[in-house]
Amino acid sequence: MVWITTIYLAYLFAPMLLLLIGSFGSIWFGTLIPGGFTTHWYIDVVNDPSFRRAFWVSLQVAGATCLLNALVGLPFAYAIYGAASRGVRAAARVLYLLPIAVPPLVLAFGFILAFSTDVLPFLGSLWILIGGHVVLTLPYMLQTLVGDMRHLRLAELETAAESLGGSLISRLMDIVVPSLRHSLAAGMIVVAALSIGEFQLSNLVAGFLTRPYPVVLLQAFYGATGFACAATVILLVLALGASLTGALTATAAQAARGIPA
Amino acid sequence: MTTPVIEMEGVTFTYPGGNAGVRDIDLTIAAGELLAVIGPSGCGKSTLLRLIAGFLEPDAGTIRIGGRDMSGVPARERNLGIVFQNYALFPHMTALDNAAYPLKVRSIASAERRERAREVLQAVGLAGFIDRLPSGLSGGQQQRVALARALVFRPRALLLDEPLSALDAALRIEMRDEIRRIQREFQIATLHITHDQQEALSMADRVAVMRQGRIVQIAPPRELYERPATSEVAAFVGQANLWTGTVADPTSVDTPLGRLSTDPHDLPRGVSVTVMVRPERVELGASTDGSNTFSGKLKRDRFLGSMRRFDLAVEGGVITGETDELDPVDVIHIPTKYVHLLPASPAV
Numbered sequence: 021m022v023w024i025t026t027i028y029l030a031y032l033f034a035p036m037l038l039l040l041i042g043s044f045g046s047i048w049f050g051t052l053i054p055g056g057f058t059t060h061w062y063i064d065v066v067n068d069p070s071f072r073r074a075f076w077v078s079l080q081v082a083g084a085t086c087l088l089n090a091l092v093g094l095p096f097a098y099a100i101y102g103a104a105s106r107g108v109r110a111a112a113r114v115l116y117l118l119p120i121a122v123p124p125l126v127l128a129f130g131f132i133l134a135f136s137t138d139v140l141p142f143l144g145s146l147w148i149l150i151g152g153h154v155v156l157t158l159p160y161m162l163q164t165l166v167g168d169m170r171h172l173r174l175a176e177l178e179t180a181a182e183s184l185g186g187s188l189i190s191r192l193m194d195i196v197v198p199s200l201r202h203s204l205a206a207g208m209i210v211v212a213a214l215s216i217g218e219f220q221l222s223n224l225v226a227g228f229l230t231r232p233y234p235v236v237l238l239q240a241f242y243g244a245t246g247f248a249c250a251a252t253v254i255l256l257v258l259a260l261g262a263s264l265t266g267a268l269t270a271t272a273a274q275a276a277r278g279i280p281a
Numbered sequence: 282m283t284t285p286v287i288e289m290e291g292v293t294f295t296y297p298g299g300n301a302g303v304r305d306i307d308l309t310i311a312a313g314e315l316l317a318v319i320g321p322s323g324c325g326k327s328t329l330l331r332l333i334a335g336f337l338e339p340d341a342g343t344i345r346i347g348g349r350d351m352s353g354v355p356a357r358e359r360n361l362g363i364v365f366q367n368y369a370l371f372p373h374m375t376a377l378d379n380a381a382y383p384l385k386v387r388s389i390a391s392a393e394r395r396e397r398a399r400e401v402l403q404a405v406g407l408a409g410f411i412d413r414l415p416s417g418l419s420g421g422q423q424q425r426v427a428l429a430r431a432l433v434f435r436p437r438a439l440l441l442d443e444p445l446s447a448l449d450a451a452l453r454i455e456m457r458d459e460i461r462r463i464q465r466e467f468q469i470a471t472l473h474i475t476h477d478q479q480e481a482l483s484m485a486d487r488v489a490v491m492r493q494g495r496i497v498q499i500a501p502p503r504e505l506y507e508r509p510a511t512s513e514v515a516a517f518v519g520q521a522n523l524w525t526g527t528v529a530d531p532t533s534v535d536t537p538l539g540r541l542s543t544d545p546h547d548l549p550r551g552v553s554v555t556v557m558v559r560p561e562r563v564e565l566g567a568s569t570d571g572s573n574t575f576s577g578k579l580k581r582d583r584f585l586g587s588m589r590r591f592d593l594a595v596e597g598g599v600i601t602g603e604t605d606e607l608d609p610v611d612v613i614h615i616p617t618k619y620v621h622l623l624p625a626s627p628a629v
Contacts, residue, residue, distance in 0.1 A: 172372065180369035183334055184383040184430065185357045194382070198373045 042249030061250035074236035097165035128224035144227025168203035213262035285309035286470035292342030317481035320491035362431030562619035563602030
């Protein structure tokens with residue numbers, strides 16, 4: 021068991037460690053680790069206009085994807101949870117998990133076919149990219165929300181609120197949304213992390229000016245290794261930041277509900 | 282006579298797919314009265330509550346609350362306080378906010394609703410816990426918050442849906458008295474759904490027994506226990522010896538155990554009846570005149586703390602009795618006044 025854990029951790033952390041070392045090395049050619057120490061690769065990444073633009077595009081796409089996930093996901097999850105028929109719930113579950121099962125490449129080819137026509141000439145626009153990210157990440161948001169609704173027995177809470185005189189709007193604003201705030205936050209963080217790191221679909225549907233960070237990052241590997249390492253470490257920090265925030269949100273939610281972590 | 286707060290007349294409801302609901306329900310609950318509804322699982326008692334609450338609409342019959350027909354009136358407009366089995370407290374709200382929620386949806390000003398919520402939490406004994414989230418309260422305390430929340434808006438009636446079933450035995454007994462005290466203090470008509478007959482008998486002014494979607498009997502607890510309308514009620518409420526019998530004459534009945542003397546009755550000779558004797562009415566030793574005396578062999582003897590329950594195998598059957606005496610049991614007798622004759626039932 022110890023061996024398996026060690027091998028797993030080595031596979032997990034060794035690439036990250038090498039990237040970190042590489043990003044501070046002056047020269048890295050034909051040796052196990054680079055020689056010298058420098059921070060200029062980071063300065064180069066920051067000063068590169070295409071990376072700066074890609075970073076900003078990634079933040080915009082991730083932000084919009086989170087927002088749309090919340091706006092679409094909450095009522096969608098609510099409808100799935102509240103569906104009277106077990107068959108409808110099962111069908112909805114299969115449907116909303118489909119984007120996880122279907123490779124992003126398939127989705128991207130579909131987008132290319134649909135949005136490169138004269139009728140819908142939107143391929144390469146920021147909104148197509150955001151739409152693609154919403155489709156890919158919505159299952160994770162729905163899974164989180166529907167699970168929390170079941171855990172909280174939201175239907176019972178709503179019934180209680182209704183019996184106490186709560187209207188639909190009051191129940192939604194006073195009970196449903198506040199009860200789900202932790203899972204909504206956790207879901208959005210997962211969505212942000214996935215969106216920031218998404219490459220397959222983005223690479224095919226993004227335009228030259230709407231390329232997100234991972235797509236531009238690929239270009240970096242055709243140049244200096246140190247530059248590529250520094251650019252990747254920045255993406256890694258963003259993703260780790262999102263994961264850490266997600267974990268802290270989940271812990272805070274458990275604490276607020278009196279569940280031991 | 283005071284106008285009933287809740288009235289049900291000929292109410293029938295069947296779940297989609299023809300699943301059992303309730304049939305021909307007639308009942309009333311007066312102001313300040315606590316009516317308990319008991320019955321086995323699936324007998325329709327929770328359906329009854331959901332119909333009154335407005336979560337279900339009857340297929341036939343009328344439900345009136347405060348004299349007003351509730352047909353088509355949604356749950357939120359019925360002005361009923363409901364305490365649910367799992368309390369359904371809002372997990373993100375403190376005890377005070379939970380209790381104040383019904384006032385908030387009625388657009389009561391913030392200061393007033395906090396004051397009223399504080400008062401009702403004090404009335405249920407939770408003055409020191411108003412800032413706690415439900416997760417920081419014990420089961421009993423959560424129960425009290427649910428009760429406070431159901432009472433704070435001065436509802437026309439209180440509906441309790443098995444409110445004690447999630448508590449441990451000791452707390453359940455404590456909360457029975459507490460709910461009764463609060464219910465009397467607020468003088469509110471209350472429907473209490475429970476599967477615990479002891480809970481119903483100890484708390485209610487009247488008890489309704491349900492079976493297969495129908496109300497079999499509604500009576501004050503003592504009457505229900507001493508004079509059950511049918512053998513089904515007798516078997517469900519408390520322990521009972523039940524035997525088939527045939528009326529022999531105005532003061533005796535023939536049973537598989539032999540002829541039993543009864544108090545004078547007016548049932549015609551030859552009529553089939555069910556004979557009921559409560560175990561605690563069985564006395565050790567022979568009667569002074571030798572009537573209703575049986576000797577036999579002790580089959581089972583169970584120690585129940587304050588008393589023991591025994592089964593005495595006699596000729597023709599088994600008699601279950603209860604006693605707090607430690608003497609050997611071989612001869613017992615049944616005083617004539619405790620031999621009750623009920624309508625015959627094929628179930629016995």
